[in-house]
Amino acid sequence: MFSFNKLVIFGVGLIGGSLARALRERAGVSGRVVGVGRSLKAVQRALELGVIDEAVTLKDDAALANALHGADIVLIAAPVAQTGPLLAQIAPLLDARTIVTDAGSTKSDVVAAAREALGARIAQFVPGHPIAGRESSGVEAALPDLYVERNVVLCPLSENAPDDVEKIAAMWRATGACVRQMSEAQHDRVFATVSHLPHVLSFALVDQILDSPDAQLKFSFAAGGFRDFTRIAASSPEMWRDICVANRAALLAELDDYVNVLARFRAAIDASDGAALEAAFARSRVARTEWQERGGIKPAGDTTAGEIAAK
Amino acid sequence: MFSFNKLVIFGVGLIGGSLARALRERAGVSGRVVGVGRSLKAVQRALELGVIDEAVTLKDDAALANALHGADIVLIAAPVAQTGPLLAQIAPLLDARTIVTDAGSTKSDVVAAAREALGARIAQFVPGHPIAGRESSGVEAALPDLYVERNVVLCPLSENAPDDVEKIAAMWRATGACVRQMSEAQHDRVFATVSHLPHVLSFALVDQILDSPDAQLKFSFAAGGFRDFTRIAASSPEMWRDICVANRAALLAELDDYVNVLARFRAAIDASDGAALEAAFARSRVARTEWQERGGIKPAGDTTAGEIAAK
Numbered sequence: 234m235f236s237f238n239k240l241v242i243f244g245v246g247l248i249g250g251s252l253a254r255a256l257r258e259r260a261g262v263s264g265r266v267v268g269v270g271r272s273l274k275a276v277q278r279a280l281e282l283g284v285i286d287e288a289v290t291l292k293d294d295a296a297l298a299n300a301l302h303g304a305d306i307v308l309i310a311a312p313v314a315q316t317g318p319l320l321a322q323i324a325p326l327l328d329a330r331t332i333v334t335d336a337g338s339t340k341s342d343v344v345a346a347a348r349e350a351l352g353a354r355i356a357q358f359v360p361g362h363p364i365a366g367r368e369s370s371g372v373e374a375a376l377p378d379l380y381v382e383r384n385v386v387l388c389p390l391s392e393n394a395p396d397d398v399e400k401i402a403a404m405w406r407a408t409g410a411c412v413r414q415m416s417e418a419q420h421d422r423v424f425a426t427v428s429h430l431p432h433v434l435s436f437a438l439v440d441q442i443l444d445s446p447d448a449q450l451k452f453s454f455a456a457g458g459f460r461d462f463t464r465i466a467a468s469s470p471e472m473w474r475d476i477c478v479a480n481r482a483a484l485l486a487e488l489d490d491y492v493n494v495l496a497r498f499r500a501a502i503d504a505s506d507g508a509a510l511e512a513a514f515a516r517s518r519v520a521r522t523e524w525q526e527r528g529g530i531k532p533a534g535d536t537t538a539g540e541i542a543a544k
Numbered sequence: 545m546f547s548f549n550k551l552v553i554f555g556v557g558l559i560g561g562s563l564a565r566a567l568r569e570r571a572g573v574s575g576r577v578v579g580v581g582r583s584l585k586a587v588q589r590a591l592e593l594g595v596i597d598e599a600v601t602l603k604d605d606a607a608l609a610n611a612l613h614g615a616d617i618v619l620i621a622a623p624v625a626q627t628g629p630l631l632a633q634i635a636p637l638l639d640a641r642t643i644v645t646d647a648g649s650t651k652s653d654v655v656a657a658a659r660e661a662l663g664a665r666i667a668q669f670v671p672g673h674p675i676a677g678r679e680s681s682g683v684e685a686a687l688p689d690l691y692v693e694r695n696v697v698l699c700p701l702s703e704n705a706p707d708d709v710e711k712i713a714a715m716w717r718a719t720g721a722c723v724r725q726m727s728e729a730q731h732d733r734v735f736a737t738v739s740h741l742p743h744v745l746s747f748a749l750v751d752q753i754l755d756s757p758d759a760q761l762k763f764s765f766a767a768g769g770f771r772d773f774t775r776i777a778a779s780s781p782e783m784w785r786d787i788c789v790a791n792r793a794a795l796l797a798e799l800d801d802y803v804n805v806l807a808r809f810r811a812a813i814d815a816s817d818g819a820a821l822e823a824a825f826a827r828s829r830v831a832r833t834e835w836q837e838r839g840g841i842k843p844a845g846d847t848t849a850g851e852i853a854a855k
Contacts, residue, residue, distance in 0.1 A: 364765065364767060384764075384765060386765075415761075419758070419761075422758070423758065423761060423762050423765050424765065426752070426753055426756065426762050427753070427762050427763075427765055427766040427767070427769075427770045428766075428767065428769050428770065430749070431749060431769050431770055431773040431774075432769060433806075433809055433813075434745055434749070434773070434806075435773060435828075436809075436824065436825050436828040436829075437802065437805045437806055437809055437828075438737075438741070438742060438745070438802065439827075439828035439831050439832050440805050440809075440824055440827065440828050441737070441798075441801055441802050441805045442737055442738070442831070443827060443828070443831055444805075445737065445801075447730070447733070447734065450726075450730075450734060451734050451737050451738050452738075452831070452835050453695075454675065454695060454697075454734050454735065454738055455738040455739075455835065455840075456675060456738070456739065458738075458739050458742050458743060458775075458776045459738045459739065459742060460836075460840055461772045461773070461775045461776065462742040462745070462746060462772070462773055462775075462776065463742075463832050464772045464832075465769045465772065465773065466825075466828045466829060466832040467829050467832045467833050467836070468825075468829065469829075470821075470822045470823075470825035470826040470829055471822060473821070473825050474818045474821045474822040474825060475818070477813050477821055478813070478816045478818050478821070481813055481814070481816060484813060485810065485813060485814060487752075488806065488809075488810055488813070489810075490752055490756075491748065491749065491752050491806075492803060492806060494748045494751050494752045494755075495744075495745075495748055495799065495802075495803060498744055498747075498748055498751075498799075499796065499799055499800075502744075502788050502789070502792055502795060502796060502799070503792070503796060505789045505792060507785045507786070507789050510781075510784070510785045510788055510789070511781045511782060511785040512781075513747065513751055514747050514777075514779075514781035514784050514785060515781040516750075516751065516754060517746075517747040517748075517750035517751050517754070517777045518747075518777060518778050518779065518780075518781055520750050520753070520754055520763070521750050521774050521775075521777040521778045522778050524763050524766065525771075525778070529766075529771055
């Protein structure tokens, strides 16, 4: 059974706010929740909505020190690029017994930043990534059941105490999530393939059309296949810029593999090798159909935080 | 106002059957409709449903000659690869006043096959492509309003009489469709980009995952972005094999352009050039969002015949 005395959430938006609501409203856990934001306005709204008990800004050193004092758990639910600076700011204020975790979409870069920011205290950091999201963002979009039947990946470090990893796992399980563990390298490869690469490929198709002389003609004949393939090309440019840079190494490896598959397909098309094309297409169709039949993903709340796209 | 005495449809499935139903039930045109199939069973069902007035098989030479005698219009609504052989078979039986058109997803190859099959009678062939479809196929899926507000592309040949092109255009307009004309080369480029290439790219992503050592792990973390990007990877392998081969030249050109865009994106990721990535992603996002806001495509019947995918 999960319990805590004080949970401090940096970034009380969809992800952080939903964790607070889930623990409180769904799991009935009664510890104190402190929200920390870059501006007071951001966390004030979470306080008004009853998502947190106390609102603190990053600028108020004394309040921040007070907030962190005696905290069981700290969750960093801010954009990935802010994780390093945030950890550096709070490192001197952390109690030795506080466990820090995060919700970033990439993990190798976050771990590297955490090692640099926390130094010898790296054992206190348990890297995490809840795979959940909605098309809308901000604390108003936070839901107590956002994590129900969702995956949360933890990437424990060799320095982590097993009890600390279990405490973070128990917190996520209390939200209804399924906790799965893997290395940060494996995490980054998996999400490079199934999420980051498709976004790049989708952006690239629209980019190609825009650079062609008959772009508007092409758009005017685009139909259902185009619509689905490019839905994620309406995703946030800032978020995907950050993810591409943060997961650069894994993404480049997957992109290179993908270009090799395209070269193989190209050769088959060029040779009018219908048998090779049909065999490859049939294999993909079977796998895609089986994936869908196994449940694919749930119809609601079915995007990751990084997959928020315009409808 | 469109009218006809006799319309002969080769292949009374979704496309051919919907044309017959649209002319009859929607436009109230009262000419005779003859359906021709490879087997009698295929056209017998269309006869039972009242979609056609007479059922003929390709094997019955006398019936076929009789069917074609006095026909105003012949529609070939069979798989693209069968267009040449069908035209060769009917060429000696065609009245000089009969106009032949088709519904194939590719046009350059169809025109080449038609020139070969029809020889001096090529002037009688007006190439066409109705951009409509449904997830289900066959004459049972045929609808009188399948073509309402859909595009039908005609690719008139220099040999065509303007009155013949207008007759085919009038037929499609009578179904509620919007008729648009372009060259067969332009047609093939447009659909290579907005339809054929995305299918190849989608099949390729699933192919790549299947060849990776942790394929099942990757599938288990695939979410909404993957689902939409790969929906068309559940499309018919046989149909897409044929389209890739039929539209080989245009598809290869578009694929090469696409790989060049990927190389540009790769360089930006490799250089951690966030500004370049954000600029490209933002441009794509604006274009994709505007496409959607202009109406994108209609929510029903929104796949092309070649885009039929498992749900």
